[in-house]
Amino acid sequence: KLESLAYPESGLQCDDHQVNTHILSKDPLVIYIEHFLSPFEADEIIRISAPHFTPSTTFTGGTEKFDPSVRNSSKAQIPRTNLVKCIESRAREFQGWPRDTFIERLWAQRYGTGGHYVHHYDWGHAGGRHSGRRDSSFMVYLNGGSEEELQGGGTNFPRLEPPKMDDANSVEARRWCKFIECEGEKTVAASKVVDGVTFKPIKGNAVFWQNFRSDGSGYEESFHAGLPVTAGEKYGLNIWSYRHPGHRPKV
Numbered sequence: 207k208l209e210s211l212a213y214p215e216s217g218l219q220c221d222d223h224q225v226n227t228h229i230l231s232k233d234p235l236v237i238y239i240e241h242f243l244s245p246f247e248a249d250e251i252i253r254i255s256a257p258h259f260t261p262s263t264t265f266t267g268g269t270e271k272f273d274p275s276v277r278n279s280s281k282a283q284i285p286r287t288n289l290v291k292c293i294e295s296r297a298r299e300f301q302g303w304p305r306d307t308f309i310e311r312l313w314a315q316r317y318g319t320g321g322h323y324v325h326h327y328d329w330g331h332a333g334g335r336h337s338g339r340r341d342s343s344f345m346v347y348l349n350g351g352s353e354e355e356l357q358g359g360g361t362n363f364p365r366l367e368p369p370k371m372d373d374a375n376s377v378e379a380r381r382w383c384k385f386i387e388c389e390g391e392k393t394v395a396a397s398k399v400v401d402g403v404t405f406k407p408i409k410g411n412a413v414f415w416q417n418f419r420s421d422g423s424g425y426e427e428s429f430h431a432g433l434p435v436t437a438g439e440k441y442g443l444n445i446w447s448y449r450h451p452g453h454r455p456k457v
């Protein structure tokens with residue numbers, strides 16, 4: 207992991223950027239972020255990633271494998287343009303510039319119809335002889351929001367408790383059902399019904415969550431999946447924050 211960190215650049219100039227945050231859970235911290243990227247930024251990430259896509263792999267017991275039954279998508283390491291560096295910087299700022307924590311080089315992901323990523327943790331190698339850990343994750347949606355463009359492909363957390371909603375007309379339901387799948391929606395019927403909370407892929411929006419407690423133990427609630435895309439194509443952006451106490455960039 208240490209080889210693939212994107213160190214912040216001093217003197218980087220970025221425009222101010224505003225997001226809307228919706229807290230789904232405080233422990234673990236899980237936040238749905240509206241407008242994490244502007245539509246222009248989302249399009250630009252897709253454009254500069256396009257030449258770099260290769261089949262996605264997974265790691266089991268230290269070996270890299272391509273297994274479409276586990277993860278069926280393509281991934282691209284994104285070139286570090288100024289726009290990308292500003293998004294890295296935004297992701298650090300969002301978390302309060304945590305100590306000893308670095309953004310990993312950004313990856314774009316593309317799922318075709320039928321593409322998916324089964325339930326997993328983003329923990330990577332934690333503990334043992336590895337003293338670093340993938341502390342937090344952002345899943346940023348680069349497209350989606352209309353049925354013509356994309357159906358299915360939500361990000362599901364089976365162990366998170368859905369927000370309390372007394373009825374479909376409550377303040378909570380009217381707020382949340384824009385961003386998570388609610389009972390009776392077509393989107394749920396299109397894939398199979400799954401437990402927990404499923405965030406909708408909507409262009410520019412993101413889900414942020416914490417993978418570890420401060421004592422270093424992993425959150426079981428951070429277990430998640432990219433549900434199958436049932437129509438169209440889905441583009442996502444992964445932003446992982448790697449915490450490694452004592453690590454400093456080489457100068």
Ligand SMILES: O=C(O)CCC(=O)C(=O)O
Nearest residue numbers: 323345360361431432442
């Ligand atoms: O595509 C998604 O919604 C989730 C992707 C994911 O979990 C990952 O890339 O680690």
Ligand SMILES: [Fe+2]
Nearest residue numbers: 326327328430
């Ligand atoms: Fe993941």
